[in-house]
Amino acid sequence: GENVEQHPSTLSVQEGDSAVIKCTYSDSASNYFPWYKQELGKRPQLIIDIRSNVGEKKDQRIAVTLNKTAKHFSLHITETQPEDSAVYFCAASRDDKIIFGKGTRLHILP
Amino acid sequence: EAQVTQNPRYLITVTGKKLTVTCSQNMNHEYMSWYRQDPGLGLRQIYYSMNVEVTDKGDVPEGYKVSRKEKRNFPLILESPSPNQTSLYFCASSLRAGVVGGELFFGEGSRLTVL
Numbered sequence: 487g488e489n490v491e492q493h494p495s496t497l498s499v500q501e502g503d504s505a506v507i508k509c510t511y512s513d514s515a516s517n518y519f520p521w522y523k524q525e526l527g528k529r530p531q532l533i534i535d536i537r538s539n540v541g542e543k544k545d546q547r548i549a550v551t552l553n554k555t556a557k558h559f560s561l562h563i564t565e566t567q568p569e570d571s572a573v574y575f576c577a578a579s580r581d582d583k584i585i586f587g588k589g590t591r592l593h594i595l596p
Numbered sequence: 597e598a599q600v601t602q603n604p605r606y607l608i609t610v611t612g613k614k615l616t617v618t619c620s621q622n623m624n625h626e627y628m629s630w631y632r633q634d635p636g637l638g639l640r641q642i643y644y645s646m647n648v649e650v651t652d653k654g655d656v657p658e659g660y661k662v663s664r665k666e667k668r669n670f671p672l673i674l675e676s677p678s679p680n681q682t683s684l685y686f687c688a689s690s691l692r693a694g695v696v697g698g699e700l701f702f703g704e705g706s707r708l709t710v711l
Contacts, residue, residue, distance in 0.1 A: 487655070492638075518695035529686065529702040530639070537695050575638060581694040582646060583654065584629070588638035 488513040490578050492587025500595050505566055507590045509576035510558040516578040519552060519559050524573045524589075533574075534561070566594050598623045602687050602703035609677055610711050617672045617706050619687030625701075627693040628670040632656065632683040633705075639686065645670055646693055677710040684708075 489512040499505045511519075520535035536543045536550045536559065543550050547566075552559040563570055571594045576587040600621045609615055621628065629644035631654075641654030645664040659681055661673040670689075674681060685706045690697040 495636075518698075520699070522700075529704055530700075531702070532699040535698065579694045581696075582652070583641065583644065584694070584700070585641070585655070586631075586639040588636065 488516060488578055488580075488583065488585040490576060490585045490587040492576050492590060494590060495588065496591045496593070498593040498595055499566055501566055501568065503566055505561075505563045505570070505592055507561045507574055507576065507592075508558060509560070509578075509587050510556075511578040511585075512557065513578065513580065514557065515580045517581075518579040518584075519550070520577050520579070520584075521550060521561050522575045522577065522586075524575065526572070530575060563592075566592075568594050568596070570594050598701070600687055600689055600701050600703040602685075602706045604706060605704060606707050608709045608711065611678055612676050615674050615677060615708075617674075617685060617687075617708070619670045619672065619703060620668050621670075621689040621701070622668065623689065623691075623701065624667065625689035625691055625697075626667070627691070627697050628664065628687065628689045629654065629700075630660070630662065630670070630672045631686045631688065633686060634683050642672065642685075644693075674708075677708075679710050682708060682710050 517538040522530035524530040549562040630642040631639040643662040645651045687703040688700040
């Protein structure tokens with residue numbers, strides 16, 4: 487079955503700097519790759535997603551890239567702000583199942 | 597307001613006492629699923645349902661049951677809870693599964709402790 491590896495598990499960056507979180511997946515049938523943000527004590531919420539026919543997608547300070555050949559995708563956050571502090575989950579999905587990575591705890595340092 | 601509602605939000609129970617966590621969505625979504633969240637392990641899928649009367653196992657189904665008799669409801673049943681089922685549980689729904697369905701909408705979570 488699908489396996490999603492996410493790195494790093496913890497990431498600390500200075501406010502204003504960029505953060506990059508990387509994920510790899512194993513099932514070549516996966517065709518949808520969402521990213522969820524979970525603030526402390528809250529539910530996960532979708533922040534950006536990418537489909538397998540697209541290589542890159544951007545939404546303001548957030549971007550996601552996908553390399554289907556290498557089976558990896560990454561989340562890029564530029565100009566980080568305190569409100570970016572949270573746990574971020576990548577996921578890989580095909581038509582029925584969705585598998586999440588183990589999460590990255592992002593700390594934004596003042 | 598579009599939402600996924602779980603109950604109870606918090607529960608402490610004892611080993612072996614059957615319990616049900618309810619989940620209801622008001623968005624007419626076809627796809628519903630249950631996850632458990634444990635420190636360092638992320639979100640692991642327990643069961644999912646593609647539509648009414650269609651359910652399937654996720655990655656960690658042992659010790660759990662589900663049913664999907666109505667489109668809006670997807671209860672999670674622990675027939676004989678054990679301490680290793682102590683966890684934070686999330687129900688989620690989407691229009692359909694995968695790339696067609698898009699965004700998963702999560703409930704607020706149910707924190708279960710089994711003594």
